[in-house]
Amino acid sequence: MDLTGLREEYGRGGLDLPDLADDPIEMFERWLAQVIDAGVHEPNAMVVATATPDGRPSSRMVLLKELGPRGFVFFTNHASRKGDELAANAHCALLFPWHPLERQVRVEGVAEVLDRAEVEAYFRTRPRGAQIGAWASAQSEVVDSRAALAASYARAEERFGPDGQGDAVPVPPHWGGYRVVPEVVEFWQGRPGRMHDRLVYRREGAGWEVVRLAP
Numbered sequence: 001m002d003l004t005g006l007r008e009e010y011g012r013g014g015l016d017l018p019d020l021a022d023d024p025i026e027m028f029e030r031w032l033a034q035v036i037d038a039g040v041h042e043p044n045a046m047v048v049a050t051a052t053p054d055g056r057p058s059s060r061m062v063l064l065k066e067l068g069p070r071g072f073v074f075f076t077n078h079a080s081r082k083g084d085e086l087a088a089n090a091h092c093a094l095l096f097p098w099h100p101l102e103r104q105v106r107v108e109g110v111a112e113v114l115d116r117a118e119v120e121a122y123f124r125t126r127p128r129g130a131q132i133g134a135w136a137s138a139q140s141e142v143v144d145s146r147a148a149l150a151a152s153y154a155r156a157e158e159r160f161g162p163d164g165q166g167d168a169v170p171v172p173p174h175w176g177g178y179r180v181v182p183e184v185v186e187f188w189q190g191r192p193g194r195m196h197d198r199l200v201y202r203r204e205g206a207g208w209e210v211v212r213l214a215p
């Protein structure tokens with residue numbers, strides 16, 4: 001398949017030092033608000049890259065569910081591939097691919113396991129179907145068939161009761177989340193001629209230094 005003709009020239013805007021907030025989280029919130037306003041589909045979707053201790057990387061999409069001064073929060077199964085990799089090597093990277101605004105944000109940092117109270121509070125907000133799904137799916141394990149998966153869901157539904165019936169579904173012990181505490185945050189804005197703007201916050205003592213990188 002020849003893809004050489006697929007080409008966009010970027011020119012929606014620019015990014016310069018005076019545009020930046022003092023803090024990268026504040027800057028991220030500003031851009032995320034603009035992405036939400038622009039109607040981008042799943043504006044909180046991000047790629048999480050993890051790696052084994054011997055440096056084999058893997059990546060997948062997850063949803064950013066909370067953002068605070070300490071970092072970027074997502075929820076998942078601790079017994080999944082990403083969970084195993086983060087348990088052995090907490091260094092990870094996030095990527096927000098905001099194509100319609102010709103922007104990306106890259107984060108490098110360290111993932112902390114969320115405390116159970118925070119996990120519990122988020123789990124309670126999920127639809128019952130997703131709560132039951134968290135029990136039914138041994139995320140990242142091989143399954144025999146779609147039918148086996150459906151049977152596992154049906155067993156969990158029988159145990160906890162379907163939508164509108166039964167008590168609250170407890171949080172599975174293997175289900176939880178991570179807060180990625182950033183060390184580096186890059187804001188990228190596409191520019192004509194591939195001469196993009198790249199402004200990078202790097203943690204420096206108690207604050208941040210900002211550098212511009214060549215595109």
Ligand SMILES: Cc1cc2nc3c(=O)[nH]c(=O)nc-3n(C[C@H](O)[C@H](O)[C@H](O)COP(=O)(O)O)c2cc1C
Nearest residue numbers: 045060061062063074075076077080081082083140
């Ligand atoms: C848009 C999108 C959002 C997703 N959000 C999550 C999420 O928040 N948590 C999660 O565990 N999986 C999420 N997934 C599924 C993951 O991409 C992935 O398939 C799953 O977590 C297993 O990854 P692993 O085997 O590398 O651990 C999402 C997938 C997509 C496409």
Ligand SMILES: Cc1ncc(COP(=O)(O)O)c(C=O)c1O
Nearest residue numbers: 062063065075076077126130139
């Ligand atoms: C397997 C899985 N877990 C968790 C999530 C996180 O989203 P939510 O908590 O809104 O279900 C997703 C979203 O796609 C998902 O696919």
